[in-house]
Amino acid sequence: MQQGKTIQQLTIGQSAEFSKIFTSMEVESFAEVSGDHNPVHLSAEYAATTRFKQRICHGHLVASLFSAILGTDLPGEGSIYLGQSIKYLKPVYLDDTITAKVTVIEIDEEKNRVKCETTAFNQHGDCVITGVAEIMPPRN
Template sequence: MTIKEIKVGDAAFFEKTITEADVCLFAEVSGDHNPVHLDDTYAAKTMFQKRIAHGGLINSLFSTVLGTQLPGEGTIYLSQESKFIRPVYLNDHIRACVEAEEINEEKNRVRMKTIAYNQHNEAVVVGHAIVMLPK
């Protein structure tokens, strides 16, 4: 998709259940071995009471949508602003949604609203991304 093809309001989403394997693999790839993500005993003593997924793991789901669906192949993810408003627990089902908000044809940039919801339709991450579309 090019800048001429995208419209304000265009939207897409990706859904995934966050598994223990996902969290462990993300810890290895990122180097973030915070015990709140990996240690049941430690996590039980936190305000979350059980293990939570990395915020970066949930943000990565936006990248999936942006690079494969909207705008799609060839999209360059330039920035992400995120607010983590609810924890994501192991086995939560997440729907990562993006929606085109502002289009700057001159700079070939699109500002996207990014929201991830859990299986209870509660927002867990909200924010905005800036992407550059293929020419």
């Protein structure tokens, strides 16, 4: 089994990215898994009556890209995701291309904790989500 980066292998400013296009099927699947059946996510007719004018993705579905990066790349396998602050800045629409980025901003070797800035941008370069994650990287 491959192990992720230990705290000694991480540096301030180190970053990783992951991009994804969110489809209608994924939004519908997330609604089933999460129990969030808000019609703004599922009904084009309903969404047309809102300020968004069309269906939007669940915020937590989009934010799950951070977990993909943290659990598979930076720090990677064996990491424990301890916490996350999130601000949703703009809606994400179906078929938007979202690029999530995680950047190491603080390292506490004594406690084996890392804080990472988490940001997500759409295909137009607009920041749609920002926040900070706290991670416990794997030990040797």
